[in-house]
Amino acid sequence: MKHTPLYQAHIDAGGKMVDFGGWEMPLNYGSQIEEHHQVRNDVGMFDVSHMTTIDFKGVEAKKFLQTLIANDVDKLKTQGKALYSCMLNETGGVVDDLIVYYQDDENYRMVINAGTTEKDIAWINTQAEGFDVSVEPKLDLAMIAVQGPNAREKVYEAIPGVEDVCGELKPFNSASLGGLFIARTGYTGEDGFEIMLPEKSAEFTWKMLMEVGVKPCGLGARDTLRLEAGMSLYGSEMNDEVSPLEAALTWTVDLTDEDRRFVGRDALETLKDKGANNTIVGLVLEGKGVIRDHQKVVTNNGEGKVTSGTFSPTMGKAIALASVPKGSEGLCEIEMRNKMVSAKIVKPPFVRNGKVLV
Amino acid sequence: MSDVRDDRQYTETHEWILDNGDGTYTMGISDHAQALLGDMVYVELPVEGDEASAEDEFCVVESVKAASGVYAPADLEVVEANEALDDEPELVNSSCYDDGWLVKFKSDGIDGLMDAATYAETLD
Structure with a gap:
């Protein structure tokens, strides 16, 4: 099974490890319910290093993403801004749901699900043919999600310099600090940051966060938190055969620009006319x-x-x-x-x- | 490691049974079972007077992770169910051998149970 750079930290913290799509990940560190409350009431952190970051670079990066995903990256105008979307297949089914972060028109970052990584990369590479864009999976990045009403404060306390860069960061925006990429996003319905960082810094950062009182939380709590927050899980609410229109994700589909013929658009328009x-x-x-x-x-x-x-x-x-x-x-x-x-x-x-x- | 108590017997499906010596037995799930299931959130219990045949699913323990049936170890009649679990299902986690017992029942006898040492070996 695959291990994240925080594997040993999970074992040391008493993590109950389970197979999660080929990754050996912590389900909980004792009590899933306590970890859930910890995030709702205070702050907790999740190792989400199994998720995959992909950078898109090139003069046609924007044009390509406008074809690849159902939401319109043209909405992204300021550096660091994030957008949630699905990428669809030709029949309008969801290949994956994802977040794309804007740097500039020739430079975007995307985070996709762990379980779909291989399929996604193959799909993206196929779609990218003929575009002047490079698709660069960053498989050496770790990712820690710090979530809860006190999450931001604790991150500022644990990692020097973050407050200067992220103190004014609005929800669904991101900023960089050295090797850290910090986004005010999450999957819990609480405030917080998702921090992407080099894998060699992961354990140190995890320990710094623990030291200021951020408790490790497992995938069990992550699932109950996201479900309470009404957030979709790929493979459950939607999959290759379910379109966003049938998954209460119509808000993530942008049909405004008639000329933007993204993959799956024809199928969605047919379904929309017929009614899901x-x-x-x-x-x-x-x-x-x-x-x-x-x-x-x-x-x-x-x-x-x-x-x-x-x-x-x-x-x-x-x-x-x-x-x-x-x-x-x-x-x-x-x-x-x-x-x-x-x-x-x-x-x-x-x-x-x-x-x-x- | 899982706690296995010497004073009682066990089933292959991870229930424990304690002979009360008066024709009644007390039953619950083992430490191994509660740990495997994780945080308990609901316990569905029979009521006094309910009868069950051997191997019937006659209780259900539900954790955040899964619902798991609890099986009758013999033909039996329920004499008491642990009502405290209605409000505090987590007792099954925190005290599976004491306060987290599930039911007391009458039975003419139970065959095929394992003693503690034999049960402990199955957990290795």
């Missing part, structure tokens, strides 16, 4: 129990299925994202271990910045 059948909604279980992935959901408008189900530590209830027929509302039933149980259909997010919103 399904969408992603949130579910809150009325009674006791835990909603699990793939359980059947019956709504007022037909059948669907749970795409991500869990127990929400913040709400003390089971919650889920589910793919259901459009127009589903009110109460629905979930088939749970051979019983039908009642759940309320809600609009995600469930929790943001420590507050329950549903």
